[in-house]
Amino acid sequence: MNCKEFKNRIPDYLDQKLTIDLTNQFNEHLKNCSDCSLLFEKMNNTLLLLNKPDRISEQPYYFTQLKQKMENRIHPNESFFQVLLTKKIIQPVLYLGSIIIAVYIGILIGSGTPNTTQYAEKTKTDTSYIEVLAQYQYFNEMELESIEKNLIKEDSFNNNQEK
Amino acid sequence: MSDQELLEKIAIKDEQAFRLFVEKYHVLVLNVCNNILNNYDDSMDISQEVFIKIYESVDKFRGESKISTWLYRIAVNKSLNHLRSKKRQKWFSSLDTIFGDESKKTDIKNPDLNIGEQIELDENKIALQQAIAKLPEKQKTAITLNSFEELPYKEISEIMGISVTEVGVLINRAKKNLQKLILDYYKNN
Numbered sequence: 001m002n003c004k005e006f007k008n009r010i011p012d013y014l015d016q017k018l019t020i021d022l023t024n025q026f027n028e029h030l031k032n033c034s035d036c037s038l039l040f041e042k043m044n045n046t047l048l049l050l051n052k053p054d055r056i057s058e059q060p061y062y063f064t065q066l067k068q069k070m071e072n073r074i075h076p077n078e079s080f081f082q083v084l085l086t087k088k089i090i091q092p093v094l095y096l097g098s099i100i101i102a103v104y105i106g107i108l109i110g111s112g113t114p115n116t117t118q119y120a121e122k123t124k125t126d127t128s129y130i131e132v133l134a135q136y137q138y139f140n141e142m143e144l145e146s147i148e149k150n151l152i153k154e155d156s157f158n159n160n161q162e163k
Numbered sequence: 164m165s166d167q168e169l170l171e172k173i174a175i176k177d178e179q180a181f182r183l184f185v186e187k188y189h190v191l192v193l194n195v196c197n198n199i200l201n202n203y204d205d206s207m208d209i210s211q212e213v214f215i216k217i218y219e220s221v222d223k224f225r226g227e228s229k230i231s232t233w234l235y236r237i238a239v240n241k242s243l244n245h246l247r248s249k250k251r252q253k254w255f256s257s258l259d260t261i262f263g264d265e266s267k268k269t270d271i272k273n274p275d276l277n278i279g280e281q282i283e284l285d286e287n288k289i290a291l292q293q294a295i296a297k298l299p300e301k302q303k304t305a306i307t308l309n310s311f312e313e314l315p316y317k318e319i320s321e322i323m324g325i326s327v328t329e330v331g332v333l334i335n336r337a338k339k340n341l342q343k344l345i346l347d348y349y350k351n352n
Contacts, residue, residue, distance in 0.1 A: 007350065011342040039349050046287040046294075046345050053311040054288075055190075056197055056206070062189045063182050066211045070218070 294344035
């Protein structure tokens with residue numbers, strides 16, 4: 001008997017359905033082949049577990065959990081209509097509203113606000129502010145740069161002496 | 164207090180009687196559910212459903228069979244219904260089916276075994292659990308009640324609503340299928 005034949009005959013061997021000749025061949029192979037012997041042992045041990053099941057022992061808080069479950073059913077946190085109203089109507093409307101607002105804000109940012117457009121139009125034509133700003137900047141710069149001012153004064157004093 | 168007295172008091176919604184009844188029978192119901200569902204959390208959930216059903220419909224118990232038979236019947240039906248609904252959710256339960264939902268199984272270690280023996284025992288358990296899970300529904304129920312609950316054929320026939328002969332046929336077929344399935348498991352692993 002080869003390994004393939006042996007494996008195929010295991011169920012019949014366990015049911016004691018093999019002929020005496022085949023049973024002898026089976027036992028012979030079982031003795032000589034370590035792989036098949038290991039497989040047969042594993043199978044046997046597994047089938048033995050059928051008669052030795054794991055049992056769950058007593059659960060100390062079982063009744064408390066059961067009672068909680070029953071109370072939750074009698075007084076559900078949310079009724080069917082509440083769930084329907086919140087999850088099927090209010091929630092989608094809120095999502096849709098926030099998407100519309102976000103898109104509207106995006107369009108506004110993209111196109112510019114009316115005030116900024118008006119200001120841009122005005123600055124295109126009126127350039128007087130540039131001159132005012134330039135004068136002010138120059139004046140302001142001179143006011144701030146007091147060291148330079150002093151140097152200029154010193155230079156003009158020296159020049160006068162040389163003269 | 165006898166079972167009959169307990170049921171009469173449960174019928175008038177006596178909480179103390181219900182507590183006593185649950186404390187007396189929850190291990191039995193929990194183990195039946197666990198042997199069919201092979202998942203501790205689901206077993207806890209479904210076994211509680213069994214007691215809720217009993218609380219709500221205790222007046223339907225006619226007393227023709229033993230209370231335990233009635234409990235077994237409800238537990239088996241609830242567990243099988245749960246398995247059917249789980250099968251319908253194939254997208255979500257495919258991983259559980261492939262891997263046998265190892266994380267949620269009851270893991271009762273035997274302190275007398277060394278690590279090697281414990282690993283071998285665990286492997287054998289997985290092989291058996293996967294093989295039982297692959298059995299047809301009726302064979303699974305019959306072999307579970309016979310092997311794990313050690314119930315006689317007559318009581319199994321009352322629970323399943325079939326003849327004693329049919330129970331015998333189912334158990335024999337289940338054992339043969341289990342041998343083939345376990346053999347296939349070890350051949351492939």
